[in-house]
Amino acid sequence: MNAMSERIGVVTGGAGFIGSHMVDLLLARGYRVRVIDSLVGGREANLAHHGGNPKLAFERRDRQSIAQYEHHGGGCRGRQSHRADFVDLRQ
């Protein structure tokens, strides 16, 4: 697969329980995965079993710092975006 056709997944909250499983799934399906997680609740250890995988990139940052167009893939084909960082609506 060349760079133009490579599928990319963006998982906010990807160091959390649900998000890290989403990362596992996307990597298993051949995606390049970008995780954005502030580590307010999750742990990088949840992704440790992917250590050294060049298809996984981790960024410690708040998802709200991501421009809207970027969060939704900028309209690029082949991208998927997943959120696993939902806040408690009762707060």
Ligand SMILES: NC(=O)c1ccc[n+]([C@@H]2O[C@H](COP(=O)([O-])OP(=O)(O)OC[C@H]3O[C@@H](n4cnc5c(N)ncnc54)[C@H](O)[C@@H]3O)[C@@H](O)[C@H]2O)c1
């Ligand atoms: N675990 C379950 O069984 C379950 C079931 C139903 C619903 N949910 C809901 O799904 C969501 C995720 O659950 P979980 O168990 O994976 O929680 P989790 O705390 O393990 O994961 C959430 C992740 O999001 C990150 N995060 C939170 N706010 C962020 C922000 N602003 N920017 C970047 N990263 C941020 C946290 O650091 C954490 O890694 C929660 O809202 C939870 O209530 C979970």
